[in-house]
Structure formats: C-alpha cells, structure tokens
Amino acid sequence: MRICYFYGMKTSLKNSYDFPSLLEESSRIHGHLCPGQVLGVRMAIAGLMAVGIDDPKGKDRKNIIVFVEMDRCATDAIQSVTGCSLGKRSMKFLDYGKMAASFLNLKTGKAVRIIAREEARDLAKACFPKESDKYKAQLEAYKVLSDAELFMVMPVTLAVPEEDMPGRPLSRVQCDACREFVQDRREVNIGGRLLCKACASVQHHDETIFFSPAVMHNSHNDMTIRSKIWIDVGGEPVFGRGRRFLLEAIDKHGSIRQAAQEISISYRRAWGYIKSMEDRLGFALVDRHAGGKNGGGASLTENAKQFLKKYRMLEQGIHELVDDRFSRIFGGTENNVSALSCNRSTGMTVPVSEAVGMALAHDITEIRKDEFKGCAFRKGHIVRSDDVEHLRRLGKEKLFVLSIQDDEMHEDEAALLIADALKGEGVSVPGEPKEGKLNLVASRRGLLKINAESLRRFNRLGDVMCATLHGNTVVREGQIIAATRAIPLIVKKTVIEKALQAVHGRPRAVEVLPMRLPKTGIVITGNEVYHGLIADAFGPIMSRKVAELGGSIAGIHYAPDDEAVIEDKLRSLLAQGADLLITTGGMSVDPDDVTRFAIRKLGAKDLTYGSAVLPGAMFLIAYLDGSSGTGSIPILGIPACGMYHKTTIFDIVVPRVLAGERIVRDDLAALGHGGLCLHCAECRYPVCPFGKSS
Structure with a gap:
C-alpha cells in the first residue's frame, strides 16, 4: 500500500514559499499548467531552501545564480520562482537536455545540483491509478510527492568565472573576421586571430572558413550562403585562406617555426606548403636567412607581399559578389536589394605599410600619459606615407581599411562634389568636409531660396542628403x-552622378538672393489721425521695420479718407524718389475705406487685394511702372493689424519683394499653408512656423 500526502515542508523557511501561489504565477507567465511547471516550481523551492535563500526577489536577489540544463517548461518555472534570468546574467543555460538545475548562493558559496528522478513517473501512476491520462497523473502527483521522491539533491562546488558574473561587461573586442564586437571574453584565439565563435565554428582541413554575420547577412528565412575560394595552378589548389594565414604569420614573426606554431601546424608541414606554393606560382615567397649569432629567420619577398594584397582584395570581392547575387536571387527581385547591401565597402586587414592610400574603417585612439587621450585618426582618414610611423608608435602593425574601388569614392570627396552642385548664387562652402559632411553658408545678406522639387529629387536617392532652413x-x-553629406563611408560613383543630375540646372537647390535697400514712402490714412484725434501708431512701426531691412524713409505723409488726397500724397513721395510705397489703414470694406481706390487711380497694375494670412487678410499689393521705364515700384496696403501684431503679412512678403519677386494672387494663396500666426506670448519670429510651409 502507498500513502500519498500533500506537499509540505518542515523547515525554518517554511513560511517563505507559498507553493500554490508560486505555481499559479509561474503557469500564468508560461501560458499553461503542465507537469514540467510543477516540477520546476518544486525544484526551484527545494534548491533555494537548500542553499539558504529565502527572499530571491528581494534582499537575496544579488546572491543567487541558477544553472539550468534544459530549455523546457521547468526552466520558465525556475525563472518565475527565483527571479533569475539570462538578461540579468543570474541564470546560465547549459544545453545538456537534462531535467536538472544547480543553485549557487554567491554570498556563502553553498551550491547544490538537483535532478528529477526518473522513477517519479512510475510513482505518479501509483498515486493516481484510476487516471488514464499519464500527464494528468503526473501533474497531480508532482504536487504531492515528497522532495526525496521527486529529486536527487547533491552538494556541488561551483566556480563562476569573473566574465560570467552579473554586472557590466569586462571586455569588448572586435572579431578579426566579421568586425563585430564580442563581449565578456567570448572570443576565440585561432592562429593569433581573435574571432567570435560564429567565425571560428567551421574547420576544413588546415583552413578556417568564416561563416560569420559579415558573410551570412544576406539570408532569407533559414537559408544562408557560404563561400570559399582558392587559387588553382594546373588544376591543383595552390593558395587559399590557410596558406594566407601562414604567410601573414611569417611576416609577423619573421620565423617559419613561430608562424607554424601560431596556426597550429608542424614546422615540416609549413615548409612543405611554402615549397609547394613557390614551385607552382613560379616565384619565391619567403627569403630564408641562415643562422648565426643572431639566429636564423625568414621574411616575405616583395612578390609575396603584393600577391597577399591582391588575394585579400579578391577574397573580399568574391564574398561581396556572392552575397549580393544570393540576395538578388533568394531575397527578392533586383529592385528590392537593400541600399545597405548595394553600398557595402570592401574591408580588409592589411599591414600598416600597405595601407597607404586606403581609408581607415574605424577611429584609432592615441593615449599619451598626462598629455593626451583622444582620436589620432578618424574613421575614413586616407592613410598617408607619413602616417605609417605614427601608427606603428600606436602599436598598429595591421589596419582594418576600406579599399576604394574604381567605381567608388570616399565620403569626403563625394561631399565636396554634391555641395558644389547644391549651392547657387550667394552661397559658399567654407572649410573641409568632416565625415562626409559640409555646411552651406550664406556669402551675403539676403533672402534664402530653396528649390524644393530639386531638393526632393536629391534626397530621394538615399545615399546622399541635404537639410536646409525654410x-x-x-x-x-x-x-x-x-548641410549636406554623403551617408555611406564609401559611395558608388553612379549615386553621386545621379545626385549631381538631380540638382542640375537653374535655379540651384540653395540660393541667397540679394535684397535691395528700399527708399520708402509711407502714407498714413484715416480721418482720426489726419485731424489729430488719435496719435499715429503706424508711422513708428513701419519706420522701424523698414530700417531693420536696411531701408530708408523718403517721407511720411498723412491723408484723410479721401481718394484724391491719398493719390496726391503718393505722387508727392514718388517725386521724392521713393521706390517702395506703403499705405496704412483704409483696407477694409467700409464705405470710407478708399485707399485701394486711390492706388488704382494712381495707375497701379496687377492690384491684388486679400491674402490667405492671419493677421493680414486685407493686405493689398500692386505695381506702378517706374517713371524711367527701368522697373516697377511696389505699392503695399497694410491693414490695421500692422499696428497691433508684432509679426504680420508685412514680414512675410516684403523681403520677397525686396529680393525682386513680383507677388501675385497665386503667391498670396499659397501662404495659407502656414499662414496662421499663433500669437505667442513671446514672439520668436522667424524661428517659428508662421509663414512657412512644407
């Protein structure tokens, strides 16, 4: 006979863990209740109690690490109860496929490993013999069986390496193959090269084939492309990646023996490779120096160095070609290839002496104790011959560089070309580009004009950009x-050619038009002002605004609401040499608002009354042929809003008039988009949306 009993614990920690509540919470997180959940909760409670943890999510949260050996339901339960997780680095996954977990108290060093007993399955059937579904029997039995019946608990000694402890990453190194960064000492040293585990994962004979994210990023679902290249002579392979490692190691150490040790082959085998390559290639690769008081040595011949350089370029180019073709065929149509895959630059590691003329793929830092710490060479810097010794002083024997092909150009060269194409009259491009960026600067005071359609065509290309003021x-x-910049570090020349074509012609994308300095005549209309019943507020405001635009005042005249008098005052100002006329008031539809009729009698043409701007809806603009026939004199009718609002349609339109634009009905209609003033408590115009559209 077997006696089954409900789960209970006789321990000093018996009140710390509420099994039903913990099981309910774990099942909610996991998504369902199953035997694995029950086992996981029971295992977690037993493990925590065994190592003396009574508050894993509170005061003890930094004292517990759990090692789980399965990626099944029980793992979710253990995470739920303990609060440990991979992201916190307090849970470690050991892919052993066993229903087991180890619990470590970091504070005391006490640790246990708990493994589920296989015979618990049979005990479940004995506990619930009438239950035909074995999983339901296990679900209920695992709730009531004792710890001793469910688990084996073994004291263990666990030493957690420093790099596996919770906290900030201890190290961060760059993989020599894919150039991605690896944290917490997960890199692998193969033949003196620091590699991520992905790049070091596949071995083929004496050569390591790198199937890293740098090669496999053009994947489609679970498909990846893998490629390997070698050079044949007479149908027999003579040179590949492994032989490249050998020559690079000889160049590094000046010794065949040390090179062989670095790439983990025998000295005899290294000799065999060298002799075989030299025989088939037809030229010497290694100069061997006889021993003496300084010992023997070896160095690469100039032919070998050039051969290595060409092979690296070939190798990278083949990988790019294969990646690109794979993406085109398996990743969609040719038109769907991403800009990223189309604009990858050719990166490779070369000896510093061979890097002259190539662009650095990353910043290089220099540290001089108590003197300097910062960037000595920026990403994209073209290595010069006089940089070589400086780089060597920084400990750089090899550099990761970008080899610019004939159909490519560096971002700085591209920036100079596109900036020159974008700028029009009144715009300069001072200084040298930095990281492919250049600023466009006004070379004179004036009105900024943007060819919006040309700018849109330019920015649609994707690998170049230009942002402007309104x-x-x-x-x-x-x-x-x-400001404009070339976005990739290395840009295809075809892209730059398209960019130059996009902004070709007149007007250019960015121009600054000169603004003439007006000699302004002002007529203040209205019976109240003319007869002195109220003080003139318009005159001082208009005079100040004209002065801010660099203009002068030819005269200020006052007129009653009388067409003939207003016309006479305007003619008087013309006689005084005014080349810009401003009238104020009399712009509404009241019977005594006659200013616009006086302007028409003056002989003005193209009179436009009304605008899509607030304040300024009753604005008027017209043009009077110049007396000498050399041009037109603009006449502006400013409504009463000009007295009460700091910024009005005057501020939007007058600069355009002074830049030589002839404002017509379509221009005033277009101002409706962005033509609503917000009447801010503190006016910041022109740094605001008023008068601006997309």
Whole structure:
C-alpha cells in the first residue's frame, strides 16, 4: 500500500514559499499548467531552501545564480520562482537536455545540483491509478510527492568565472573576421586571430572558413550562403585562406617555426606548403636567412607581399559578389536589394605599410600619459606615407581599411562634389568636409531660396542628403543655411552622378538672393489721425521695420479718407524718389475705406487685394511702372493689424519683394499653408512656423 500526502515542508523557511501561489504565477507567465511547471516550481523551492535563500526577489536577489540544463517548461518555472534570468546574467543555460538545475548562493558559496528522478513517473501512476491520462497523473502527483521522491539533491562546488558574473561587461573586442564586437571574453584565439565563435565554428582541413554575420547577412528565412575560394595552378589548389594565414604569420614573426606554431601546424608541414606554393606560382615567397649569432629567420619577398594584397582584395570581392547575387536571387527581385547591401565597402586587414592610400574603417585612439587621450585618426582618414610611423608608435602593425574601388569614392570627396552642385548664387562652402559632411553658408545678406522639387529629387536617392532652413527666410552673411553629406563611408560613383543630375540646372537647390535697400514712402490714412484725434501708431512701426531691412524713409505723409488726397500724397513721395510705397489703414470694406481706390487711380497694375494670412487678410499689393521705364515700384496696403501684431503679412512678403519677386494672387494663396500666426506670448519670429510651409 502507498500513502500519498500533500506537499509540505518542515523547515525554518517554511513560511517563505507559498507553493500554490508560486505555481499559479509561474503557469500564468508560461501560458499553461503542465507537469514540467510543477516540477520546476518544486525544484526551484527545494534548491533555494537548500542553499539558504529565502527572499530571491528581494534582499537575496544579488546572491543567487541558477544553472539550468534544459530549455523546457521547468526552466520558465525556475525563472518565475527565483527571479533569475539570462538578461540579468543570474541564470546560465547549459544545453545538456537534462531535467536538472544547480543553485549557487554567491554570498556563502553553498551550491547544490538537483535532478528529477526518473522513477517519479512510475510513482505518479501509483498515486493516481484510476487516471488514464499519464500527464494528468503526473501533474497531480508532482504536487504531492515528497522532495526525496521527486529529486536527487547533491552538494556541488561551483566556480563562476569573473566574465560570467552579473554586472557590466569586462571586455569588448572586435572579431578579426566579421568586425563585430564580442563581449565578456567570448572570443576565440585561432592562429593569433581573435574571432567570435560564429567565425571560428567551421574547420576544413588546415583552413578556417568564416561563416560569420559579415558573410551570412544576406539570408532569407533559414537559408544562408557560404563561400570559399582558392587559387588553382594546373588544376591543383595552390593558395587559399590557410596558406594566407601562414604567410601573414611569417611576416609577423619573421620565423617559419613561430608562424607554424601560431596556426597550429608542424614546422615540416609549413615548409612543405611554402615549397609547394613557390614551385607552382613560379616565384619565391619567403627569403630564408641562415643562422648565426643572431639566429636564423625568414621574411616575405616583395612578390609575396603584393600577391597577399591582391588575394585579400579578391577574397573580399568574391564574398561581396556572392552575397549580393544570393540576395538578388533568394531575397527578392533586383529592385528590392537593400541600399545597405548595394553600398557595402570592401574591408580588409592589411599591414600598416600597405595601407597607404586606403581609408581607415574605424577611429584609432592615441593615449599619451598626462598629455593626451583622444582620436589620432578618424574613421575614413586616407592613410598617408607619413602616417605609417605614427601608427606603428600606436602599436598598429595591421589596419582594418576600406579599399576604394574604381567605381567608388570616399565620403569626403563625394561631399565636396554634391555641395558644389547644391549651392547657387550667394552661397559658399567654407572649410573641409568632416565625415562626409559640409555646411552651406550664406556669402551675403539676403533672402534664402530653396528649390524644393530639386531638393526632393536629391534626397530621394538615399545615399546622399541635404537639410536646409525654410525658404524665404532672411539670412545674414556667414549664417549656416544648409548641410549636406554623403551617408555611406564609401559611395558608388553612379549615386553621386545621379545626385549631381538631380540638382542640375537653374535655379540651384540653395540660393541667397540679394535684397535691395528700399527708399520708402509711407502714407498714413484715416480721418482720426489726419485731424489729430488719435496719435499715429503706424508711422513708428513701419519706420522701424523698414530700417531693420536696411531701408530708408523718403517721407511720411498723412491723408484723410479721401481718394484724391491719398493719390496726391503718393505722387508727392514718388517725386521724392521713393521706390517702395506703403499705405496704412483704409483696407477694409467700409464705405470710407478708399485707399485701394486711390492706388488704382494712381495707375497701379496687377492690384491684388486679400491674402490667405492671419493677421493680414486685407493686405493689398500692386505695381506702378517706374517713371524711367527701368522697373516697377511696389505699392503695399497694410491693414490695421500692422499696428497691433508684432509679426504680420508685412514680414512675410516684403523681403520677397525686396529680393525682386513680383507677388501675385497665386503667391498670396499659397501662404495659407502656414499662414496662421499663433500669437505667442513671446514672439520668436522667424524661428517659428508662421509663414512657412512644407
């Protein structure tokens, strides 16, 4: 006869763990209740109690590490009860496929390993003999069987390496193959090369084949492309990646014996490879020096160095070609190939002496004690011959560089070309590009004009960009008005050719038009002001705004609401040499608002009344032929809002008028988009959306 009893614990920690509540919470997180969940919760409670942890999610949360040996339901339960997780580095996954877990108290060093007993399955059937579903029997039995019946508990000694402890990463190194970074000492040293585990995972004869993310990133679902190249002579392989490692190691150590040790082959085998390569290639690869008081040695011949350099370029090019073709065929149509895959630059590691003329693929830091710590060479820097010794002083015997092909150009060279194509009159490009970026600067005070359609065509290309201030903004000399850059470090020349074509023609994408300095005549209309019943507020405001635009005042005249008088005052100002006329008031539809009729009688043409701007809906603009026939004199009718609002349609339109634009109905209609003033408590115009559209 077998007696089954409900789960209970006789221990000093008996009140610390509420099994039903913990099981309910674990099942909720996991998504369902199953035998594995029950086992996991029971195992976690037993393990925590065995190592003296009574508050794993509170005061003891930094004292516990759990090692799980399965990726099944029980693991979710253990995580739920203990609060340990992979992300916190307090849970470690050992892929052993066993229903077992180890618990370590970091504070005391006490550890146990708990493994589920296989015979517990049979005990479950004995506990619930009438249950035909074995899983339901296990589910209920695992709740009531004792710890001793469910588990074997063994004291163990666990030493956690420093790099596996919770906390900040202890190290971060770059894989010599894929150039991605590896943390916490997970790198592998093969033949003196630091590799990520992905790059070091496949061995073929004496050569390591790298199937890293750098090669496999063009994958489609679970398909990846793998490639290996070697050079044949007479149908027999003579040179590949493994032989390259051998020559690089000889170049590094100046010794065949040390090179053989580095790549883990015998000295005799290394000799055999060298002799075989030299015989088949037809030239010497290694100069051997006889022994003496300084011992013997070996060095690469110039032919070998050039051969190595060409092989590296070939190897990288083949990988790129294969990746690109794989992406095109298996990843979609040719039109769907991403910009990233189309614009990858050719990266490779070369001896520093061979890097002259190539672009650095990353920043290089220099540290001089108590003097300097910072970037000595920026990413993209083209290595010069006089840089070589400096780089060697920094400990750089090899560099990861970008080899620029004939159909490519460096980002800085591209930036100079596109900046020159974007700029029009009144724009300069001072200074040298930095990381492919250049600023466009106003070379004179004036009105910024943006060819929006040309700019859109340019920015649609993707690998180049230009951002500008809003058009129709008054800018000062020396002000940055736009910035452009080539986005990839290495840019295809075809992209730059398309960019130059996109902004070809007139007007250019970015221009600054000169603004003439107006000699302004002002007529203040209205019976109240003319007869002195109220003080003139318009005159001082208009005078100040004209002065801010660099203009002068030819005269300020006052007129009653009388067409003939207003016309006479305007003619008087013309006689005084005014080349810009401004009238104020009399712009509404009241019977005594006659200013616009006086302007028409003056002989003005192209009179446009009303605008899509608030404040400024009753604005008027017209043009009077110049007396000498050399041009037109603009006449502006400013409604009463000009007295009450700091910024109005005057501020939007007048700079354009002074830049020589002839404002017509379509222009005023277009101002409706962005033409609503927000009447901010503190006006910041022109640094605001008023008068600006997309």
